Amino acid sequence: MYSAIRGSDIRLRSPMGDNLAPIHMEKKILSNGSKCGLKDKLGEGGYGSVFKGRLRSGREVAVKILKKGESDGQDFISEVATIGRNHHVNVVELIGFCFNGSKQALVYDFTHNGSLDKHIFSQGQGMSLDCKKLYKIALGIARGIEYLHRGITPKVFDFGLARLCPMEYNIVSLIAARGNLGYMAPELVYKNLGGVSYKADVYSFGKLLMEMATRRKNEDNVTGCLSHTYFPLWVHDQLNKGLDIPMIIIALWCIQWIPSERSSMRKVLEMLEGDVHDLQISPKPLFYPPR
Ligand SMILES: Nc1ncnc2c1ncn2[C@@H]1O[C@H](COP(=O)(O)OP(=O)(O)OP(=O)(O)O)[C@@H](O)[C@H]1O
Numbered sequence: 001m002y003s004a005i006r007g008s009d010i011r012l013r014s015p016m017g018d019n020l021a022p023i024h025m026e027k028k029i030l031s032n033g034s035k036c037g038l039k040d041k042l043g044e045g046g047y048g049s050v051f052k053g054r055l056r057s058g059r060e061v062a063v064k065i066l067k068k069g070e071s072d073g074q075d076f077i078s079e080v081a082t083i084g085r086n087h088h089v090n091v092v093e094l095i096g097f098c099f100n101g102s103k104q105a106l107v108y109d110f111t112h113n114g115s116l117d118k119h120i121f122s123q124g125q126g127m128s129l130d131c132k133k134l135y136k137i138a139l140g141i142a143r144g145i146e147y148l149h150r151g152i153t154p155k156v157f158d159f160g161l162a163r164l165c166p167m168e169y170n171i172v173s174l175i176a177a178r179g180n181l182g183y184m185a186p187e188l189v190y191k192n193l194g195g196v197s198y199k200a201d202v203y204s205f206g207k208l209l210m211e212m213a214t215r216r217k218n219e220d221n222v223t224g225c226l227s228h229t230y231f232p233l234w235v236h237d238q239l240n241k242g243l244d245i246p247m248i249i250i251a252l253w254c255i256q257w258i259p260s261e262r263s264s265m266r267k268v269l270e271m272l273e274g275d276v277h278d279l280q281i282s283p284k285p286l287f288y289p290p291r
Contacts, residue, residue, distance in 0.1 A: 206254025
């Protein structure tokens with residue numbers, strides 16, 4: 001499946017701008033996938049598998065091989081060019097891409113600390129982070145998303161990578177990758193809620209924030225006796241029980257069903273950085289889509 005991706009197919013964005021130059025990677029990740037290449041799998045997301053690689057310069061990279069798409073390639077190239085132009089300390093850098101017919105890959109800077117979920121739900125393995133550190137990380141993520149939403153190309157970031165894949169692949173992959181379902185905004189499923197916009201990212205951020213504040217996975221059964229309790233409702237009920245209240249209050253503003261009732265990322269940042277006493281309690285989250 002990966003054998004068609006060769007070194008000369010992978011192009012690296014030059015540090016000076018948009019000129020693209022071939023990227024040279026160690027043979028290991030460029031040879032036929034079935035024999036010796038692309039072995040060091042880091043994980044799998046809704047859009048494809050991610051492998052560890054190394055440039056000849058020694059720089060470590062993460063190569064995301066996108067699931068087979070139906071785009072004509074022009075969309076992919078123009079969106080990659082847009083994403084590649086953004087630089088923010090809280091946004092992982094896209095340093096290159098590969099486009100070879102239906103084989104499409106994105107090359108990112110390698111991040112060494114691993115996935116956040118390992119630190120939130122570590123339970124003995126990995127590094128368990130205290131509330132202060134988690135709050136700082138949440139603030140960093142919010143700043144990164146707010147930067148991406150900041151008026152530059154809202155059309156692109158409305159969907160993030162979703163626009164790079166045909167719709168049926170998104171649905172299939174999200175179902176296959178159960179972990180992602182919990183972060184998906186309801187308007188991606190219920191069309192009567194209105195169009196999909198950058199508010200879908202706010203929803204996903206809210207779900208993540210709830211996990212960080214409660215250290216529970218979205219899809220977990222929340223208690224032994226209330227195994228079918230809807231997670232956001234359970235979280236709302238915890239407001240009086242001493243969990244990380246500010247983060248929970250902010251998260252609840254992010255996960256409102258109706259996109260227009262959700263806070264913008266700018267507002268979320270204001271809440272995260274502002275006085276806890278100014279926080280207003282959000283309406284109770286709905287379990288069913290509003291009619
Ligand atoms: N830049 C990176 N550096 C190091 N590891 C990475 C990098 N990007 C992804 N990974 C690893 O690959 C895994 C899958 O990443 P990927 O971005 O495809 O999916 P995700 O973030 O879990 O979900 P989504 O499909 O919504 O993007 C991550 O959990 C992480 O372990």
